[in-house]
Amino acid sequence: MPSNIDDAAAGAKHDIALTQGPDEQHRGSAAAHATELPPVLEGKGTLSSLYETESDDFPTTEELHTLRRVSDKIPWSAYTVAFVELIERFSYYGTQVVYTNFIQQPLPDGSRTGAGGPHGQSGALGKGQRASTGLGTFNQFWVYFIPLLGAYVADTYLGRYRAICISLGIAIVGHIILTVSAVPSVLANSSGALACFIIGLIVMGVGTGGFKPNISPLVAEQLPLTKMKVVNTKTGERVLVDPAVTSSRAYHYFYLFINIGALVGQISMVYSEKFVGFWLSFFLPTVLLLICPLIMWACRNKYVTSPPQGSVLSKAFRLFLRGNSGRWSINPVRTYKKLNDGTFWENVKPSHIPISQRPKWMTFDDQWVDEVRRGFHACSVFLWYPLYWLTYNQLNNNLTSQAATMKLNGLPNDILSNLDPFALIILIPICDLVVYPLLRKWKINFSPIKKITWGFYTGSAAMIWACVIQVYIYRQSVCGKYAAGEDPATGDTCAPVELNVWAQTGSYVLIAISEILASITLLEYAFSKAPRNMRSLVLAFGLFMNAISAAIGEAFVSLSADPLLEWNYGVMAVLSFVGGTCFWFQFRGLDKQEDELNMLPTGHLGTSEDLKDPERSLSHVIHDAKELKT
Numbered sequence: 001m002p003s004n005i006d007d008a009a010a011g012a013k014h015d016i017a018l019t020q021g022p023d024e025q026h027r028g029s030a031a032a033h034a035t036e037l038p039p040v041l042e043g044k045g046t047l048s049s050l051y052e053t054e055s056d057d058f059p060t061t062e063e064l065h066t067l068r069r070v071s072d073k074i075p076w077s078a079y080t081v082a083f084v085e086l087i088e089r090f091s092y093y094g095t096q097v098v099y100t101n102f103i104q105q106p107l108p109d110g111s112r113t114g115a116g117g118p119h120g121q122s123g124a125l126g127k128g129q130r131a132s133t134g135l136g137t138f139n140q141f142w143v144y145f146i147p148l149l150g151a152y153v154a155d156t157y158l159g160r161y162r163a164i165c166i167s168l169g170i171a172i173v174g175h176i177i178l179t180v181s182a183v184p185s186v187l188a189n190s191s192g193a194l195a196c197f198i199i200g201l202i203v204m205g206v207g208t209g210g211f212k213p214n215i216s217p218l219v220a221e222q223l224p225l226t227k228m229k230v231v232n233t234k235t236g237e238r239v240l241v242d243p244a245v246t247s248s249r250a251y252h253y254f255y256l257f258i259n260i261g262a263l264v265g266q267i268s269m270v271y272s273e274k275f276v277g278f279w280l281s282f283f284l285p286t287v288l289l290l291i292c293p294l295i296m297w298a299c300r301n302k303y304v305t306s307p308p309q310g311s312v313l314s315k316a317f318r319l320f321l322r323g324n325s326g327r328w329s330i331n332p333v334r335t336y337k338k339l340n341d342g343t344f345w346e347n348v349k350p351s352h353i354p355i356s357q358r359p360k361w362m363t364f365d366d367q368w369v370d371e372v373r374r375g376f377h378a379c380s381v382f383l384w385y386p387l388y389w390l391t392y393n394q395l396n397n398n399l400t401s402q403a404a405t406m407k408l409n410g411l412p413n414d415i416l417s418n419l420d421p422f423a424l425i426i427l428i429p430i431c432d433l434v435v436y437p438l439l440r441k442w443k444i445n446f447s448p449i450k451k452i453t454w455g456f457y458t459g460s461a462a463m464i465w466a467c468v469i470q471v472y473i474y475r476q477s478v479c480g481k482y483a484a485g486e487d488p489a490t491g492d493t494c495a496p497v498e499l500n501v502w503a504q505t506g507s508y509v510l511i512a513i514s515e516i517l518a519s520i521t522l523l524e525y526a527f528s529k530a531p532r533n534m535r536s537l538v539l540a541f542g543l544f545m546n547a548i549s550a551a552i553g554e555a556f557v558s559l560s561a562d563p564l565l566e567w568n569y570g571v572m573a574v575l576s577f578v579g580g581t582c583f584w585f586q587f588r589g590l591d592k593q594e595d596e597l598n599m600l601p602t603g604h605l606g607t608s609e610d611l612k613d614p615e616r617s618l619s620h621v622i623h624d625a626k627e628l629k630t
Contacts, residue, residue: 059230059240067230067240069440071249077302078222082254084164084292085215086261088171091285092208093421094265095178097414098122098273098281099139100400102182102197104132112184113277118410122273124182125190125197129401129484133560136397139201141550144543146209151540152313153210159308160214160221160536161300167210168292174204175286182278213540219254220247220527221304244528245440249432251523255515256428259421266421270412312533315361316372323348345373371531375538378529381452381587382542387579388518389549390556391459391572395420395511398560398568399466399504405473405483405494406501416501419508424515431516448521449584449591455518456580462510463573469504470565473497481563 059067101114105123108116116122125131154163177200180186186193229241269281323345327338349366350358395417404413439446477483479494487494522542530538559568 059228063230063238063240064228067238069242069245070239072223072241072243072246074246074250074253075222075224077299077304078219078250078254080295080299081215081219081222081303082257084295085219085254086257087288087292087295088168088208088211088215089258089261090265091171091175091289092204092265093262094269094285095175095204095282096139097266097417098269098278099136100132100397101273101414102278103127103135103194104129104401107187107190111277112187113279114182114187114273115277116274116412118275121404122278122412124187124278125194127190127194129561130557132401133397133557134554135198135201137393137550137553137557139205139550140393140553141547142202142205143208143212144545144547144550146206147213147540147543148209148537150210151213151536154214154536155308155312155534157308159305160218161296161303161305163210163214163536164218165293165296167207167214168289168296169207171204171207171211172286172289174200174202174207175282175289176200177203179279179282179286182282184277184279187278213536213543216251216254216523217527217535217539218303218305219250221306223247223250247527248436248524251520251527252428252432252516255520255523256425259424259428263418263421263425266418267415270415270418274412306532306535312531313537315364316375316531316534318359318361319348319369319372320376345369368531372534375530375534377590378525378538379541381449381525381583381590382522382545384456384579384583384586385518385522385542385545386549386552387575388456388459388514389546390553391463391576392511392515392519393546393549393553394463394466394569394572395508398565399507401484401560402466402470402473402565403501403504405477405496406499406503407496408501411501413501416504416508419505420512420515423509423512427512427516445591447591448525449587451517451521452525453580453584455514455516455521456576456583458510458514458517460573460576460580462507462514463569463576465506465510466504467566467569467573469499469507470569472499472503474563474566484562 101122102124104125104127105121106126107114107124108120108122111117111120114122114124150163150167154160158166177196179200181193181196181200186196223243223246227243230238231241232238265285269285272280272284324339327335327344329335329338346352349369350362350364351366353362400414400417403416436446473483474481476497476499477494478489479485479487483494483497485494486492523539526539526542527535556568556571558564559571
């Protein structure tokens, strides 16, 4: 817990509005406070006056600074959402793990399904490593670009629950098309199979893109605790139950579910590919994915959901553009000073603009502007993530190809990628039950900004490990720096080097650690910093950074083949390290504001009719309060 929170932020007057967690559930009788509520058009706080009055379990200023913070219980409904994600990730990663061999390696002699058998190399299309890396990179871009659209539709029109259900249906169709591309009669025509495969990728990406930005916010919305409270443990210790700690723990176990699904899916589908064929690797995930809509339907009345609230994105961008007005100049120094003079967001608050000059779209209050400011801060944090994802994306492409040049001892070359989810399954509970509680007990503030920074550094270390392995492969290979090519003496594929494939373990473990620090923190940061009615959109923007990374990765495709693989891993290591260092120096100031940003009160968005009719505005506030209470 940082010690530099001032009294205004920590709540010297015990203003509960300032100590709300990231997902406020405002309690108290709305009717009892209705006469005190100011109209939204005045730009003042609305829902903040509906909170509970001071109570015995509310933390004092001293308790905020000194008490150990703990998590609340996670309800079973959150675990059902996580289980849906487990199955979806089983389906996605179970198919994705065989993409490299399906595209790169040729159909084995005598095989119609692509199965390589106990000692052969599985393959289907035989398009080479550059094609497999290129299509893999396109898939990475596509599945993380579409979430922007999926999030917008969910926040504006459908709501998260309906968007998830529709997206699952689209994903199932995509999986069916992928299965068709691997049917033996289709594989006989490699060009037709490739076209079918690409169509399946595109359709499945649309479904994944609509599912991904909505499922993790739905998990956090199931958490009941929405404000800090002081409780006594069984040992008599007074602790602070913190919603931020609860959501962090929920996301760690959500990510654990993701990796259980990924691990089981990848291992089982790799062996299905090796001993039966690619059609089974695509078909089994499709069958399992059919379970997800059934779970969502069975629990439809149990979930806490947020209804769509219209065009929130347009208001946020209009607000941002209005803040930029008059601040740009030909002189870059003057532009920088005006953009960073501390009045950017203050000047666009409704209370600072005369009623006669307010545009019709300005139906929100000052608190919503503060939330949008916080959301834009989160998005600026995410802008550095493409450099991190460049290292992670090596896992499913180049590291798999690297394994094919090493001593496998009968293992499929793409089985080693499962070390990443396996390590995560072990390390996530260790972090949740041992590492993070100890850090909180010792009053070490391992904030999100610090976690992300170290995520960059461990990702860089993973690439250094891979680079060293590649150097040894080139030194030991009879083909020199063309270890994945043909032996010039015999014309056959170069024999694997004697370096055991398990030497790759370090890269995968380091990548897993970096995911805990950077990837899970992205989910937490997006949820806690986004306005309530823009959570899917802010998360989608964070996920979109993976798409940007994939686009940047296309520029490095020329390095993803012999004899340049040493440079490939070395460049990735440098980019991640430099990115992490620049990230820390730019955002280290947010470290000191973490609790203050988390404790902002929830704003009221309002509608265009609210501006015309103040009484209508008040009725909407009361309605929102009742809805949140229930």
